[in-house]
Amino acid sequence: MFAPLYAQAFQFQDVVEKAKSKASAAYEPVPGIPDFMAGLSYDEYQSIRFDPSKSLWREGDSRFQVMLIPAGKFYTRPVSIHVVDSEGVHPLSFDKSLFNVDDEALRKRVPADLGYAGLKLTFPFDGPDVANQFLVFAGASYFRGVSKETSFGLSARGIAVDTGLPTGEEFPDFTEFWLERPAPDSDHVRVYALLDGPSLTGAYEFTVYPGEQTRVDVKARLFMREDIELLGLAPLTSMFYYGEHTPRPLGEWRPQVHDSDGLLIHDDATGEWLWRPLMNPDRLAASFHSVRRVGGFGLIQRDREFRHYEDLEARYERRPSAWVSAEGDWGKGNVVLVEIPTDDETNDNIVAFWSPGGEVSAGTSRDLNYSIQFGGPGVAPHPGGKVVNTFVGSGDRIGGGDQAGAYRILVDFAGGPLSELNAESPVVSKVTGGEGVEVLEHFVEWVAPENHWRLSILAKPAPDQILQLRGFLMVDDEVATETWSYSLPPGTGLRAEP
Structure with missing residues (x-):
């Protein structure tokens, strides 16, 4: 039986050292992919499909498996992926044969060294022979999670930098991943990630437990290259187009369209729970909710009635909620809600994050520990009305x-x-x-x-x-x-x- 010896092969501290070293040097973005791959139409990119029969760890009877995402279209910067097992750390080279492409002309044009854009983790929610996708890392520092009874909707992010400010937002990237191979009967899987951007670098450890509620335990250490005006920690991103308390756009037949309908905040110092219905404003709006000691916050899809959406394709009533639980005392600060105008449901126009009090200065570092629960609206342990x-x-x-x-x-x-x-x-x-x-x-x-x-x-x-x-x-x-x-x-x- 496979017996992992992870501690000897790779640890969180190894990512920390990489992030620290990068922060001491000038930022150098990862080279982009060829222009024609970035210029693919949506349908062309979607036609490049990973073959599930070639999933990573499939041969070892692991309940956890890994599907790979090709670079292209939205994903213009490839990432490096490594596997950590009992034999050490192994880079995962791009393999074009892992993908099926219907269009023969397009298949020939896909470069043999294209690179991966990210990865999808699977787990057998629906039976031992079914590989259900439950966590996806792809694009900048985004990752999306679901539980057994929910469908993909909102996203989490590793970091938010100057989100909602007139100066414009910065999008650091997860540039490198390390996948720790789990034992066949393990109930969790661990992923390490290196974050890099113009203003900061970061080391991340994600320990993931899929189930009725999928929990992601996050450990991070951040290193600031530059002063940051608005640092967003544990950010969540979602979509709110319209709902029960807003006008229905002209021509829309569906009663409501949103991935989340409210922001929930718990102040552990006062005991207060606060619910803020989301809006699709006429112009960008940012609200700062002062918290003495944050217990948690999240974007919640509280309305679970199909008849309130009537959308058989999107199934908005199945979209997950996400709840961030702070570990330790994060001090005074604000839960920031940014609401961005949108004319349709294809744009993630809602961002929520924790912003610490005080300056965020170049040359400083910050440790952060928290967990994210993906699941139904009960992910937040809220006892009140x-x-x-x-x-x-x-x-x-x-x-x-x-x-x-x-x-x-x-x-x-x-x-x-x-x-x-x-x-x-x-x-x-x-x-x-x-x-x-x-x-x-x-x-x-x-x-x-x-x-x-x-x-x-x-x-x-x-x-x-x-x-x-x-x-x-x-x-x-x-x-x-x-x-x-x-x-x-x-x-x-x-x-x-x-």
């Missing part, structure tokens, strides 16, 4: 109110302590408005058909001001729910005019 719906409309019409320039906002809460209450229970609401926002009224109602509680708010922002609101429910002087935090900028199509 949760927001299940947010509806927004004008506050000057029947059912909304009689206040010109105001909004009627309905927020539905369910679960946690609310599950033990009845329609006569003394549930009260607490609502505050941001600068220039007048909260005209708020009250709570029991919604019998749905067995949940509804917070109804009438609020009026000053002209050309962002409508910012926070609200939660209390029972017997105790907080019973997460805090709903909402930000509605002008130009969303929901703007009530005075």
